[in-house]
Amino acid sequence: MTEAVYIGLGSNLAEPLEQLHEALLALAQLPHTQLRAVSSFYTSDPLGPADQPRYVNAVALLDCALEPLTLLDALQQIELNQGRVRKAERWGPRTLDLDILLFGQRLLDEPRLRVPHYHLQARAFVLYPLAEIAGQLRLPDGRQLDDLLAACPFVGLEKLSDSATLDLPHAR
Template identity: 80%
Template sequence: MERVYIGLGSNLAEPRQQLHSALQAISALPHSQLLGVSSFYLSDPLGPADQPRYLNAVAELDCALEPLQLLDALQVIELDQGRVRKAERWGPRTLDLDILLFGQRVIDEPRLQVPHYHLHARAFVLYPLAELAPQLTLADGRQLSALLAACPFTGLQRLAPNDTNNSLAWR
C-alpha cells in the first residue's frame, strides 16, 4: 500500500454533490482505503474567467493499485459523473480528479506526471493537502510548508464543515 493524494474539483452540475459522489466512488475502489478528506474550498477558475468558481478538496488514501490503474479508475469515475474531455484546457467541468502524489514515486509518463506538474503553484491543492499532511515532504525533497509559503491563499475560501458536510464523515 502506498499513500496517495487525489485532488478533486468541480464547477458544473451541483459541484458539492459531484465531490460527494466522487468520494463515495473513491472509497469503493478495489485495493484502496480512503483515509481522509480535506475541507472543501471555493476557488477562482484557472483559464477562462467566464465560468463558475470551483469547489475543490483533496482525498488521502492507501492504495495497492499501480499508478496507471488508479488513473484509469479515476477517469471512469469522471466519465460516470458526466465529465466531457474537450480541447479547451482549464474550462468548466463536472468533475476533475488528479493524482497529486503517489507515495514517494516520481512518475513521468505521457498520461501521468507525479508529483502533479502544477502542484507547487495551486493554492486550491496545497492548502487542502496541508490539512491532511502538514509535515509532508515530496519525493523530490520539497517541503509542503515551503510550497505553501510561496503560494498565497489568494482566491480561496475554505468552507466550514457544516457548509460542506464532507470531511468529518470521511476521517
C-alpha cells in the first residue's frame, strides 16, 4: 500500500537550481516510490543567519510504500550524495535539504522524525509550493491547508518557474 508523502526541497549553495533538479531525479529513482508531482521553484529569504544566499525551494509529492524512517534514511543519503554536510549550526547554508513534510495521514513524533514537519504552518516557502500540488489538503491533525495559507503571508518569496518537472519523465 502506498501513501501520499510530501517532501520539501531546499538549497542555497553550489548551484541551487541544479541541486533541486538532481534531487528530483534521485527522488524519481527511489525504490517503492513514484514521483507524482512537483511544485514550481521559489526563492526565499533564509531562516537563521542573514549573511547567507537566498534559498531555492519546492515541494514534491511521492506515492510511497516505504516506512517513514526508511524514507528518511534514503533522503539523507541523497543529501549526502549531493554534498550536504551536517553542522551544529541550525538553519545555516546547505547544498540540499530534503524534509518529510507529510506522510499520508500519519502523526509521527520520533527522535529522528516529526510529521507533520515542525513549523510547517509558519513557513511560506513550504506552504505555497505545497498548495500548488496539494489543493484542498487537510493535515493529519485536522487543519486545512487553506487556513494555514491565510495565516502565512506570501512574504520573502519569489516564484521562479512553473516548469520544474519538464525534464522529469516519471513525474505526473
